[in-house]
Amino acid sequence: MASLWGGRFSKEMDDLVKEFNASIGFDKRMYKNDIDGSIAHVTMLADCGIVSREDKDAIVRGLEKIKAGVESGEIQFTVEDEDIHMGVESRLIDEIGEAGKRLHTARSRNDQCQVDTRMYLRDEIDEILERLYYLESVILDKAEKYADSITVGFTHMQHAQPVTIGFIFMAYFQMLRRDIERLKDTRKRTNLCPLGACALAGTTLPTDRHQTAELLGFDAPTENAMDSVSDRDYSLEFLSDASISMMHLSRWAEEFVWWNSQEFSFIDIDDSYCTGSSIMPQKKNPDIAELLRGKCGRVYGDLMQLLTVMKGTPLAFNKDFQEDKESLFDAVDTWKASIQIFAHMLENTEFRMDRIKAQMSKGFLNATDIAEHMVKAGIPFREAHSIVGRMVKLCETKGCELEDLTDEELSSVDSRISKEVLGDISIEACVEGRKSFGGTAPSEVRRQIEVGRNWLNSQAE
Secondary structure, eight states, rough: OTTOOOOOOOSOOOOOHHHOOHHHHGGGGGHHHHHHHHHHHHHHHHHSSSOOOOOHHHHHHHHHHHHHHHHHTTTOOGGOOOOOHHHHHHHHHHHGGGGGGGGTOOOHHHHHHHHHHHHHHHHHHHHHHHHHHHHHHHHHHHHTTTTOOEEEETTTTTEEEEEHHHHHHHHHHHHHHHHHHHHHHHHHHHOOEEEEEEETTTTTTTOOOHHHHHHHHHEEESSSSSHHHHOHHHHHHHHHHHHHHHHHHHHHHHHHHHHHHHTTTEEEEEEGGGGGGOTTTOOOBOOHHHHHHHHHHHHHHHHEEEEEHTTTOSSSGGGGGGGHHHHHHHHHHHHHHHHHHHHHHHHEEOOHHHHTTTTHHHHHHHSHHHHHHHHHHTTOOOHHHHHHHHHHHHHHHHHOOGOOOOHHHHHOOOOOOHHHHOOOOOOOHHHHHOSSSSSSSSSHHHHHHHHHHHHHHHHHH
């Protein structure tokens, strides 16, 4: 098949070069975007008097027929098509003849692939946002269910302070909220139309780029033609957003893995979200959580791949830029699937409060609260910190908990302290007392949930 751009060439492209050069194997997923962009483009050309109304109508009919053929499976693209743009245009010319040759007036594949990718990514961002909203709703429901349930809070993987499970859920809610806000911000910069920038310098024909931008649902046309065809910042932003969000999912997946271990047994993941061993019949493995951790590295790789492609590329368009799509498509697919599976795994996981309760007496979880009780009694915090440290040392020697120390033992540590000074230092009282804004007290967690629900509801407006 003769290439649409082969006029100055005396030889056909070598078959090996065809294979290496072609992008149709992956960019064919943008066929709908390519056809919609072409329909808007030829509509503008007709309105500007650059092509006739008759040719425009024939082109639109031909493009719609090609779209239907792709969707039905009648049209199959091959390496001979080179890319989705040539694949659609060559079939259009075969379908309607001379009029089809007018479609590519006042545009280049350089701006065409950009508008296709921006339209594709815009649609995928909208779907990813919906999946993130759903995950956030699951988190809120779980946070509400476990707003009063106390567990161990860790720092340095050691018992630190008592917190509620709802509090932990709301910490991840905030991470994912930032993911949503970043992605919405990226969408704004993605939603600018490069169509009409042509190869790099615009056109001498009297086109109307604002019209094509409006027809395709963009906020505005891009400002500079040279930047329009060479920019991949919006893809890099998306890949950065995806990497950060996958990191958040990976962190939580890691906690699922060790919460699920025999050493913890804090959670019960539904059997339908676990796998077994091919040799050990007793195993119930948290493979979905582990796979989510692994998927994070894959998306990091997608980001680094495109950053590396773009490094050192001069203005304007370079063939290197064809390597922008596979990493983008992979990150889109991976992120979407990861959000969905994580939300459903979360829905099908419950906490084993009996096993968690057995851990609450380990690690002197109420130590900081005792120091704060002393502060209320007028003892400077740095002194209180030292006193509680000595109390912990005494408990380790005696093999008891802080609340088990007698008044005599307390006064041997420091004459200013007694059970009366310490007050109620039970785990429950410690959690209830942490009512500072953003704290773990159940009442404060419920406030966070309410704020979270109001924010999530506002996203649908």
